[in-house]
Amino acid sequence: MAAVSFEYGLALAAILFILGLVGLLTRRSLVFMLLCVEIMLNAAGFAFIVAGARWGGADGQVMFIFLLTMAAAEVAVGLALILVLSGRVPGAVPDEAAAGGEPAPVDMRSLLDTDYQKDAQAGRTRP
């Protein structure tokens, strides 16, 4: 029945998972970090579907639906936090007009590092 062996699906899920993890570690923008977490979660969801297909049961798909719902809830809270933070943290989001119309992404460094904020306020840049 199975035209594609489950190992391929699992490999794809693992690659997605690692891509998400690497993205999370290298990206500094809050929105992208949220996206990378989503990619990791969806990789796990995909692994569940692959596993469900192997056993011919609905369990894997049920888990995927749960996972999708949970990811949506998490993103809702995450985006709300980003919205509040972008108005609050000085230097986290440069002026929209000054950045050339395109709103700059919120920078994680500016959240975790208070010195960075002072630098950003003073207009200094750091490597």
Place this chain on the structure above:
Amino acid sequence: MSASGYLGLLPLAILAGSAILVLFGLAFARQRYETAFALSMAGLVAALASLFFAWTGAPQRFTALLVLDHFAYLSMALSIGATIVVEFMSFAYFRARREENGEFYFLLQLACLGCAVLASSSSFASFFLGLELLSTPLFTLIGYRREREAGLRSAFMYLILAGVSSAFLLFGMALVYLETGSLDITTAARAASGSASFTVLAGLALMTVGIGFKLAVAPFHVWTPDIYDAAPAPATAFIATASKGAMAILLVRFFAPAGIAGAGPFAWIFAAIAGISMFTGNILALREGNLKRLLAYSSIAHLGYILVAFVASGNQGSAAVSFYLVAYFVSNLAAFAAVAGLSTNEAEADSIEHYRGLAKGHPWAAAALTASLLSLAGLPLTAGFMGKFVIFEAGAGAFLWVLVVILAVNSTISIFYYLRVVSALYRPASEAGTGSMSPRPAMPALAAIALAAMAIAIIVIGAMPGSLMAFIREVARDIASNAAAAL
């Protein structure tokens, strides 16, 4: 399903139903804050009371998702009790901005429901649902005081880390499911205890990462101090107790029946985690000047102690984990009740300097805080001492001499920093301008009640542990027999 079957589900149903009632109260009532508090408290007390009715029907399985045995009810009682205490300490804490703070109780109650589901889950699906029901409200609870930037930052950090750890956990579950074809927790654990394949071992390792993050054991502990510090004191109290307790209970339920904890590669992994956690937590706490951060480091060490009992496994190990959790809950809740009660809307009472001279203005609060710190340090006549004693017993019973010695060394290290705080309480207040608030505000009544109740519990459990210990041993015997019956 018989009537008694549904009776067993009553605690969960009441928690969920009253959470919705709280939401309605928030929408329609005039005094939103007080209404939310009253409705949520009523729901929690009703859920706690319903445990007595549900108790007789146990053990039973509710579909494939939940196993409602005495152990589950005991941990539900613990998390509901902890939530009640947290609500007591938060009433005055959040009152200053009561227009916008009513939702705190709704979120807290949802998180409590998550703990209850987590503690009684018997399948990966309910495990995951319970965990997320617990985590998602926590993101908001950590950043609840929107005017505080540090809280918002930490909330986002926690959200990202919790998301990553969930992803690890889920990927691990998927791997285990791929190999065993079952989402059932005990089946999965059994599959791993035999000659496990690489896939199952990798899956369990990934799950350990996710669980380790939630328990905040080393090396997954890095988030703890920042989040403890930035979150409002009642939310911190909840994270420190109910959230970690439910996860520890789940760990016991997952691993204990199959005996994974006691043998094989995972025994080594958990033993290593326990040892590293004890040292990391205690050594980092030594030089900490902020009480909330100090409690964060101490909680890392305490979860390490709990893991010693977990590795000891067997009935004695499970009983030791449960008993230590009770002691850990009451001691931590007392400490955080003091922090929450002494905080004002302007300033969080978190620096140790702030507590200098507390004994003069608030002799009873200082005495209760002393009891809680001594209990955390594990000095005799407190709940913490009995907890450590039980863990020693379990560890020695399983011949884990290295871990037991590490535990003894670490208990000694920990006495230093707890006593540092205690000595600050009884020293004269520092001169003006060193950060201590003067005049110190009076302790709010509800927080004082919570503090007093927890302090009394510390002494009572410490002085007369016999009946509680016998009760917990009886309950812990359930896990093994249920797991055997489930198959």
